[in-house]
Amino acid sequence: MTGTTDSRARLDLSGPWQLAFDPGGEGIRGGWTRENWPEARSVWVQVPALWNVSHPDAEGVGFYRRSFTVPTTWHGRMLTPSPSQEPVLSRAKEEGRGEGEVVRLHFGGACYRAEAWLNGAYVGSHEGAYTPFWFDVTPLIRAGAENLLVVRVAALSKTQDVDGMVLLESPASKQSWYYTHGGLWGEVFLESVPPLFCQSVTVEPDPHQEMVLVEVAASNRHAESQRAVVHLQVAGPDGSLAAEERSCVAVPPGTCHLTYRIPLPRPLLWSPEAPNLYQLGVGIGNAGEEADSQAVVFGMREFTARDGEFFLNGEPIYLRGLLLQPHYPVTLVTPPTREMMVRELTLAKEAGFNLLRAHLRPAPPGYLDLADQMGLLVYAESSLAWIKDSPRLLDHARRELQAMIERDRNHPSVVFWGIHNENRAASALTSTALIRFVRALDPTRVIVDNSGGAMAIDQDFGWVDRTTVVSSREMHRQRIQDVHIYVGAPLTPPVYEWMRTLGVSDPPVDISAHDFGSPAMAEEFNRECRSYRGKVFVSELGCGGMADLDEVVAGYGTLGDRPPFPKGSELSGRCEQGILQDAREMKAFRDSLHQGFEARRLDRIFGSLRGLIVASQAQQAAGLTRQIEALLVNPRVSGFIVTQLNDVAWEFHAGILDPWRNPKPVYHALKRLNGPHCVVLKAATPVVACGECVEVAATLLNRRPLHGDEQIHVTVCTPAGKQVERSPQLVSGGVGIRQLPAISIRTGEMPGEYRVSACLIRGQETLAESTEVVLALPRVALERLTAGVEFVGAPPGAFNVQGQGADQKRQQSDVAEPLLLAADPPSLTGEDWTRLLDGVEMGRVAIVGPLHKRDGLALRALKNQGLDVRLDYGIGNWMGCYHWIPASDLFAGLPSNCLGSEAYADVLPWYCMSELGGDVLAGSLRNTQTRREPSAILWYSDIEAVCLGQGTLILCQYRAFGQARTNPLAARLVHNMIRLAQDYQHPDVS
Numbered sequence: 001m002t003g004t005t006d007s008r009a010r011l012d013l014s015g016p017w018q019l020a021f022d023p024g025g026e027g028i029r030g031g032w033t034r035e036n037w038p039e040a041r042s043v044w045v046q047v048p049a050l051w052n053v054s055h056p057d058a059e060g061v062g063f064y065r066r067s068f069t070v071p072t073t074w075h076g077r078m079l080t081p082s083p084s085q086e087p088v089l090s091r092a093k094e095e096g097r098g099e100g101e102v103v104r105l106h107f108g109g110a111c112y113r114a115e116a117w118l119n120g121a122y123v124g125s126h127e128g129a130y131t132p133f134w135f136d137v138t139p140l141i142r143a144g145a146e147n148l149l150v151v152r153v154a155a156l157s158k159t160q161d162v163d164g165m166v167l168l169e170s171p172a173s174k175q176s177w178y179y180t181h182g183g184l185w186g187e188v189f190l191e192s193v194p195p196l197f198c199q200s201v202t203v204e205p206d207p208h209q210e211m212v213l214v215e216v217a218a219s220n221r222h223a224e225s226q227r228a229v230v231h232l233q234v235a236g237p238d239g240s241l242a243a244e245e246r247s248c249v250a251v252p253p254g255t256c257h258l259t260y261r262i263p264l265p266r267p268l269l270w271s272p273e274a275p276n277l278y279q280l281g282v283g284i285g286n287a288g289e290e291a292d293s294q295a296v297v298f299g300m301r302e303f304t305a306r307d308g309e310f311f312l313n314g315e316p317i318y319l320r321g322l323l324l325q326p327h328y329p330v331t332l333v334t335p336p337t338r339e340m341m342v343r344e345l346t347l348a349k350e351a352g353f354n355l356l357r358a359h360l361r362p363a364p365p366g367y368l369d370l371a372d373q374m375g376l377l378v379y380a381e382s383s384l385a386w387i388k389d390s391p392r393l394l395d396h397a398r399r400e401l402q403a404m405i406e407r408d409r410n411h412p413s414v415v416f417w418g419i420h421n422e423n424r425a426a427s428a429l430t431s432t433a434l435i436r437f438v439r440a441l442d443p444t445r446v447i448v449d450n451s452g453g454a455m456a457i458d459q460d461f462g463w464v465d466r467t468t469v470v471s472s473r474e475m476h477r478q479r480i481q482d483v484h485i486y487v488g489a490p491l492t493p494p495v496y497e498w499m500r501t502l503g504v505s506d507p508p509v510d511i512s513a514h515d516f517g518s519p520a521m522a523e524e525f526n527r528e529c530r531s532y533r534g535k536v537f538v539s540e541l542g543c544g545g546m547a548d549l550d551e552v553v554a555g556y557g558t559l560g561d562r563p564p565f566p567k568g569s570e571l572s573g574r575c576e577q578g579i580l581q582d583a584r585e586m587k588a589f590r591d592s593l594h595q596g597f598e599a600r601r602l603d604r605i606f607g608s609l610r611g612l613i614v615a616s617q618a619q620q621a622a623g624l625t626r627q628i629e630a631l632l633v634n635p636r637v638s639g640f641i642v643t644q645l646n647d648v649a650w651e652f653h654a655g656i657l658d659p660w661r662n663p664k665p666v667y668h669a670l671k672r673l674n675g676p677h678c679v680v681l682k683a684a685t686p687v688v689a690c691g692e693c694v695e696v697a698a699t700l701l702n703r704r705p706l707h708g709d710e711q712i713h714v715t716v717c718t719p720a721g722k723q724v725e726r727s728p729q730l731v732s733g734g735v736g737i738r739q740l741p742a743i744s745i746r747t748g749e750m751p752g753e754y755r756v757s758a759c760l761i762r763g764q765e766t767l768a769e770s771t772e773v774v775l776a777l778p779r780v781a782l783e784r785l786t787a788g789v790e791f792v793g794a795p796p797g798a799f800n801v802q803g804q805g806a807d808q809k810r811q812q813s814d815v816a817e818p819l820l821l822a823a824d825p826p827s828l829t830g831e832d833w834t835r836l837l838d839g840v841e842m843g844r845v846a847i848v849g850p851l852h853k854r855d856g857l858a859l860r861a862l863k864n865q866g867l868d869v870r871l872d873y874g875i876g877n878w879m880g881c882y883h884w885i886p887a888s889d890l891f892a893g894l895p896s897n898c899l900g901s902e903a904y905a906d907v908l909p910w911y912c913m914s915e916l917g918g919d920v921l922a923g924s925l926r927n928t929q930t931r932r933e934p935s936a937i938l939w940y941s942d943i944e945a946v947c948l949g950q951g952t953l954i955l956c957q958y959r960a961f962g963q964a965r966t967n968p969l970a971a972r973l974v975h976n977m978i979r980l981a982q983d984y985q986h987p988d989v990s
Contacts, residue, residue, distance in 0.1 A: 108186020155182020489623020545620025
């Protein structure tokens, strides 16, 4: 709730606290909460801050302590003390504190469970890592004297249970993925309020009825009912008085809830384009004491979902979202500076996004205030994440959801409540109960039971299930195709086509044929789509491009120049030394990247490590552009959320901003796609043979209507630099998707890139533009190579072995030791493997085509020869897997000294190999992806020549053999590989 309280005195407890860790569990029985504080083993730390800032490896239990003095003007009483508090209350009365103020002890956040003692008396406990809480300490305060506060914090651990709490069974956001952390990360303060005060205010706007429903929770700490005056004032967006109401009500002892319906005729609606904000002031008091007041900011807006489509203020809205990962540098839970938080929201808004998904934990303090002001919708999620089943599952879920909703329900920016994420097991157990629970707390927002539950797909996982949403002011659960798609980059034409037609009842592409999911899974999803008439919401998608780790690490050293971390401060020093939890990990990745880059002499390809970073970021920009374009031209899609806004921990590839919130090139690429007008060009194939024609589909996307005098200008640029302009085409139309006539290009005999550019122009102004690149390559006659090749297993179709003539077969038999080629490893029998590997042992050269994890026979046969081929996923997901291509004989006539671009998409490895110690002819890299492994860059070989006995075995993970008949690049690569292998076979031949 956004609010201020002018009538309330406040004592800030921020600053130095003592902290003592308790690994042996002796704090309670040892009297740490009373006089026996372990002075010798305690250290001074700053609050608010996670203890990981000063002690990066700390976990388990820690005790905090500090003393403070309360002003003598603060008095208080407790109506119904517990038996344990009777002696304390008696002392309070003896000290003259029988009637007066109520004192509350507030915590902005403690991770994970907190228990408090004040002046030796137990105050209470709170469980939950990311939401505020408070305790009534009225009878325990010693006004005008020193008070002693002790807080025991139990943090979760990856290595042990803490107080019986298990990390994976607790609502801990993504601590299992990133860092476990603990401590008093939120502000701590004491607050003095009158005995009759406003405990909370809830605002429920109803623009359709032109009114706002206000619920005031009034707390009366007197022994008798009080006749209270409640005064409500609503200020409009311009500050003028929009409505006012007074009432006189009887407030019994305890807490009662008062409701008011305040008319707001012709309200100014809140939207991303016009974030109009109202302010409600609530005052409550009686004639005998000072009144209490609160101020709440709200907006008049309606948001709902129908058939997979979303509506804001009665109009359909296409959601263009970014996923905010729950992490910030150094401070982890909150931004190290408010400037960083303002920056990330401003960048999102300026790039044309209209939604932020606060992923897997409530947004940090102040975040939603900024979203309200800037006009950004927010998808708010609980900390349940991938929580596992336990007897406390429902208890955890209700507690976390209630805390989040009660904190954030007045923010107009919040339009979704998300319960689970990719958690089919927990959703099946709890969603029915939790949807009812959430709807009872808030009738107005859309509820999502399990994001990504309809389908989640990646190279290493996939499932199909059901996701439901509950519309505003409804209880009925609607089906929605809420999907998560991670298909890597660069994108192949079939996968692009699958995304372009996502949700149609009869899809033209079988995604399982491209190694995503399984045939059974794909068929189940298609069956779901056949019975579903709504739209598809792609609530996660993305691909990776490395952050510049040199710059990221350097950022920790310069953090001390920024408030509130002055140069020379303890935190500044820790940043520069790199001993902070995340700084240490980023340094490890940076150093590993430098070492691997130098060891493989990749400067020959990229010039410098910076060149590799730039290439990876260009791949991310191109890959995510292609994925978003596929969704934008798909009329069945109602919105998307990009994974992710920011790089975080080992996910320093996935963000469109780096960890310090600096934009990567992909940020600017997506900004173009989010513009009022967008042109999308897509060639039928990225590679053709010289002299062939290629069709380029053209689509115009309008978020705003055209004037009617706009034109599309098309230019084709040949490899020689010659530009050919086509006749301009007049376009018109309203908002939405408009298919333009396809652009047909005939390539010439000169190999190289043909560039097609299309611009939407109004007068002298360019409203939108796009460029598509098609690579033309000379044809290769692979049949001429068959004389020197002996096929093992099924031969590639491109060689046309069955069509060989008698003379050609005779020529092959005349070759003393033809090259062995196992282009299709799954087709080989055990005898085939024995023949091939024995031949290599005796001095022959063999090429083995791409291996798959399911090729057990092949992997065992190789392992028996001492080649332990370990495979890892090669296409990337929201992270990057980068395939480097040297300028060499193997890649002669092909794009090289680069990363594998879209021209290579059809042939790049699905699986890359751990390096085998041979001659790596082409390779790839990614990094470890959990903190259960050392933080390091992983290097792989995609094509490697290894010595086996007296011969050479070339293992090729590029999928070139199966594509060589139709793909000129694949044909050229196969041609070059066979020539290279023959050089290995006859090294003395120049």
